[in-house]
Amino acid sequence: xxxxxxxxxxxxxxxxxxxxxxxxxxxxxxxxxxxxxxxxxxxxxxxxxxxxxxxxxxxxxxxxxxxxxxxxxxxxxxxxxxxxxxxxxxxxxxxxxxxxxxxxxxxxxxxxx
Amino acid sequence: xxxxxxxxxxxxxxxxxxxxxxxxxxxxxxxxxxxxxxxxxxxxxxxxxxxxxxxxxxxxxxxxxxxxxxxxxxxxxxxxxxxxxxxxxxxxxxxxxxxxxxxxxxxxxx
Numbered sequence: 001x002x003x004x005x006x007x008x009x010x011x012x013x014x015x016x017x018x019x020x021x022x023x024x025x026x027x028x029x030x031x032x033x034x035x036x037x038x039x040x041x042x043x044x045x046x047x048x049x050x051x052x053x054x055x056x057x058x059x060x061x062x063x064x065x066x067x068x069x070x071x072x073x074x075x076x077x078x079x080x081x082x083x084x085x086x087x088x089x090x091x092x093x094x095x096x097x098x099x100x101x102x103x104x105x106x107x108x109x110x111x112x113x
Numbered sequence: 114x115x116x117x118x119x120x121x122x123x124x125x126x127x128x129x130x131x132x133x134x135x136x137x138x139x140x141x142x143x144x145x146x147x148x149x150x151x152x153x154x155x156x157x158x159x160x161x162x163x164x165x166x167x168x169x170x171x172x173x174x175x176x177x178x179x180x181x182x183x184x185x186x187x188x189x190x191x192x193x194x195x196x197x198x199x200x201x202x203x204x205x206x207x208x209x210x211x212x213x214x215x216x217x218x219x220x221x222x223x
Contacts, residue, residue, distance in 0.1 A: 033211065040121075042200060042215035043156065050209055058210060090155060094211075100146045100163075100204055102211065104155040 002026055006091050006105035013081045013112045021076040021108050023091030029103070030096040032074040033058075034066060036087040037107075043090065049074055050096075081112045117201055117214035124220045125191050133186045133217045135201035142203040145177045145184040148213070151197045159186070159199075188219070196221045 004025045013019055023032065033048040035058075045058030047066040055066045063085060065077045074093075078085060088109050092102040117137045125131040135145065144163040148156040162168050162177035162184060174187040188195055201214045 031209070035213070040215070043213040045210055045212060048210065056208070056210075059212065092156075099209070100144060100161045100202075100211065101158050102148075102156070104157070106155050 004091055004093055004103050004105035006089075006108045008108060009106065010109050011111070013078075013110065015082060015112060017081050018077070018079050019081065019110075020078075021089055021091075021110075023074045023076070023093075023105060025072055025074075025091075025093040025103070027093060027095070027103065028071070029093035030071070031094045031099055032068065033092045033094075033102065034064070034074065034076045035090045035092065036060065036085075037090060038087050046076065046089075078110075081110075083112045086110060086112045117203060117212065119199075119201060119214045119217045121215070122218045122220070124222065126222050127191055127193060129191050130187065130189050131191060131219065133188070133199050133219065135184045135186075135214055137182050137184075137201075137203055137214075139182075139203055139205065139212075141206035143206065144204070145175070146202040146204075146211075147173075147175050147186045148200045148202060149197050150200065150216070156200060191221050193221050193223070195219060 034046040035043040049068040052071040091105040094102045146161045147159040150156040160175040172189045177184040198216045200216045204211045
């Protein structure tokens with residue numbers, strides 16, 4: 001099993017450009033999450049989803065949008081990238097019955113110039 | 114809201130025992146989790162305390178005291194490969210959000 005797969009792994013954007021990060025999981029997990037990680041800030045929750053067709057805001061949702069049209073996919077969009085969004089983004093998933101055990105993807109490093 | 118506090122850095126030598134503390138302020142949560150992250154890697158799950166008390170998994174143990182709003186991760190017989198960042202996390206009853214602490218960087222020296 002691949003687990004949680006994130007694409008792309010690396011991306012450089014110019015300020016104002018848009019992009020989408022894709023997260024795919026093959027474990028039939030109900031819950032999916034997007035976190036960003038910055039030096040000294042730990043993991044901060046951007047958006048999350050408790051099931052197909054549902055999304056909710058996390059701690060730092062501004063400037064991001066998400067969609068969960070299919071159970072296995074969770075997309076994170078940046079409509080107009082800003083330098084403050086330079087970060088490493090991690091997607092994770094968990095089953096409803098074991099919701100505290102997250103499986104993470106390898107991460108996507110985004111640089112906004 | 115929720116906030117979790119951890120020491121930013123801990124150092125120890127091989128073979129020693131180290132304790133990483135996590136204090137939290139949250140209104141209702143399911144339990145305390147711990148994750149390990151090596152430099153350049155993704156976080157991986159270590160342990161989960163649903164109830165008060167000690168959970169042991171090999172060289173690692175985790176403890177939770179809800180009355181004290183406090184938990185810790187205990188690492189025994191430290192090895193060089195244990196050098197990593199360690200994060201505690203809680204899930205809110207109300208929102209299902211899983212929130213992480215700022216992390217503790219553990220450096221193990223020979």
